[in-house]
Amino acid sequence: MPEPHDLPRIDPAALPEPVDVSDTSVALAAVAAVVAAGPYEATWESLRGYTPPRWYEDAKFGVFLHWGVYSVPAFRNEWYSRDMYRAGTPEFEHHVATYGPQSEFGYKDFIPSFTMEHFDPQDWATLFRRAGAQFVVPVAEHHDGFAMYDTDRSRWSAARMGPERDVFGDLLQAVDDAFMVRGASSHRAEHWFFMNGGARFDSDVLDPRFIDFYGPAQREETAPNERHLEDWLLRTVEVIDKYRPQVLWFDWWIEQPAFEPWLRTLAAYYYNRAAEWGREVVINYKWQAFADGSAVYDIERGAMGDIPPVVWQNDTSVSKSAWCWIEGHDYKTARDLVAELVDVVAKNGVLLLNVGPKPDGTIAEPEQRLLEGIGRWLTANGEAIYGTRPWRVFGEGPTHVQAGSFVDGAAPxxxxxxxxxxxxxxxxxxxxxxxxxxxxxxxxxxxxxxxxxxxxxxxxxxxxxxxxxxxxxxxxxxxxxxxxxxxxxxxxxxxxxxxxxxxxxxxxxxxxxxxx
CATH class of the missing domain: 2.60.40.1180 (Golgi alpha-mannosidase II)
Known part of the structure; x- marks a missing residue:
């Protein structure tokens, strides 16, 4: 990769034309028709009739992927696009010192260096199979607003910029070919406020030529308006219909009260579509975003203290420091990860384990070795994991495992x-x-x-x-x-x-x- 000051920048004149998504009436009517057709209605009472599929309860282990433009600066974590615009943060100071002022080199200017020229979806799928994964959940769109899939609702996607390839779709096809289950994660909700630091000083976030990428960039104290909520719903519906994921994972901000009716609509739509396909699907959610029993509860970097009556999920990473590729990861060990998997499964859970590919489309050697270490253990001991159910007690022993979110920083x-x-x-x-x-x-x-x-x-x-x-x-x-x-x-x-x-x-x- 070139030196930071030599990185190519976005040429505004060479950008694809903006996509007009102002008229949502037809798309929203199509969503409403699917919901009306049933079998699920957009009510919590109806959605509580959902039952997690057996394939998911048996699977126990999946691979998560945080890949995106943020892996180009590869500094601290995947929130670089937010913190590089927040004065006083290490990201802000690093950015100015390394790339220049945000008015001259903004987050968008990393896109030309996000090439994924060595991306081989079959190699990735083979690695995930060796790791023992039963399903794969790539990030479809992170908080930065850059879609990793081929979207009709934005020009800012991997299919039109950067690698100029539907890397998301290509990976899911390889996942299918390897007889794993395809999934997708959406972090779009947080985009409402994610770049708002750049609206408080002279930066490219204020440039009207790029408002369709950086916007809304609104205050995090404000509830998202209908325009953003409609866009969130229709982007999620687009991922559902184009790629048919059987796991749909949502990040944290959807628990805002403004999302509540839209979540009910989305869940009914997804479950009804799955009924049409003849497929059993899973929605993962955090905190209290969904009603109990209407989807599968997910704890970020977390653990349960005992055995809950229904299946749940722990999403965590091979790294203690970040979800995306960065320089200088603080990695867990394979022993740490095996213990985490075993503890989760003993407590009626499923482990979704993240790796972060590099911007050239490769997966770092330490992360490959960790996945292969888990795979070797599962090859020898997988019958104690796959297809099992909790016993009368989850375990015994003197070592205390803290329950809750964000508790995986120090392995017991x-x-x-x-x-x-x-x-x-x-x-x-x-x-x-x-x-x-x-x-x-x-x-x-x-x-x-x-x-x-x-x-x-x-x-x-x-x-x-x-x-x-x-x-x-x-x-x-x-x-x-x-x-x-x-x-x-x-x-x-x-x-x-x-x-x-x-x-x-x-x-x-x-x-x-x-x-x-």
């Missing part, structure tokens, strides 16, 4: 006493899995919840197995624990996984009398 120092449980039922019987989050120093796994005195297993043990090890290990069940001799040091990313096969329940045979 797990011990061999920290265990997470899952269970599955199939035609061969009932199994309970115990994932030790560290190797026992003496080579003996002691699982207290499996002791005969707890009665949590409910039935006698038929056999015990350690996943990835040959033969049945030595094991003893006492009143206080199940003790299993396990191999240690074989997996750098986790402790051993113990599989317990329970005896079937006793059945009373009924003999019909032949005497009349």
């Amino acid at each position: 120092a797990y011990t061999s006493e920290d265990v997470r449980f899952t269970t599955r039922h199939d035609v061969t019987g009932e199994y309970v899995y115990a994932v030790l989050l560290a190797d026992p120093a003496d080579g003996v796994a002691r699982i207290r919840s499996f002791g005969s005195g707890t009665n949590l297993l409910g039935r006698p043990i038929r056999s015990v197995e350690v996943l990835g090890a040959d033969g049945e290990p030595q094991w003893t069940q006492t009143a206080t624990a199940l003790e299993v001799v396990v191999p240690t040091g074989t997996d750098p990313d986790s402790g051993p996984v113990v599989k317990v096969w329970l005896r079937p329940e006793e059945r009373q045979e009924r003999t019909d009398s032949l005497h009349g």
Whole structure:
């Protein structure tokens, strides 16, 4: 890439013509017709009839992608487009020192350097399959307002500028070809205010030639007006209809009261469209944006304290410092990520794990290695994850995991006493899995919840197995624990996984009398 002062800039004369989206009446009428056709109505009462699909509950693990123009400056995080216009921030000072005044080199001027010339969607999909992902959720549009998909509602898209390719659509096709489920995330709601710092001093945000990119740039204290809400709805509908994602993920700002009726309309539209397609779909939301039971609750960089009655999702990143590609990431380890996955699944959750591609279309080597590390663990131990359900308790052990959002900054120092449980039922019987989050120093796994005195297993043990090890290990069940001799040091990313096969329940045979 050229030196910062040599980066090419947007040539206003060479831009595509602006798209006229002022008349929304026909598009809104089409949305209303789909809603009216059912089966879902745009009411919370009706939307609470939604049930999360089995494929999603079984999937357990998906890959998230934050890719966009913000990966060109690659400084601090994906909010560069906001903070470069906010005086006093590190981004503001960095921008002026590196690229010059915002009136001469604005955020739009990074677009020509966002080329993705090495983007290979099949390679990405192959990597995600090796990681064990069952679904893939690329960002369709982030807060910066640059669409990664081929939109008819804006000229500011990857299909018309930068790579001049529908990279979003190409990736989803590769995801389909690899038999994973396609998804999409929308961060458009926040664009209402996102660039407003640039309206407070001399910057290109005030240039009327670029209002269709930087606007609305309104005050964050104000509720979005109907124009913005209509545009948000119709852009989301466009993604639904053009790309048919089966996961639709929303970021945080949609919980503003002004969005409430539009959310109901959007959910009814999406669920009704899915019924037409014969597909089962998921909406992910944060905070209280949707009514309980109408979609799937998502916690950003978070954890649950116990097992909720319905499936939920944790969206997090391989990096502690940012979601997009930046220089100098503070990466988690594969061990951190495996423990996070196991903790989420044991608590009836699904993990959506983010990576941030570079502006040339490659995924950084450290992020590839982390995905492949998870994939290796899942190859050996995936039967304790995929298709499982929570057991009677999620786990045991001395290490406290903080519940709530944004709690993944410091990974817990797990011990061999920290265990997470899952269970599955199939035609061969009932199994309970115990994932030790560290190797026992003496080579003996002691699982207290499996002791005969707890009665949590409910039935006698038929056999015990350690996943990835040959033969049945030595094991003893006492009143206080199940003790299993396990191999240690074989997996750098986790402790051993113990599989317990329970005896079937006793059945009373009924003999019909032949005497009349």
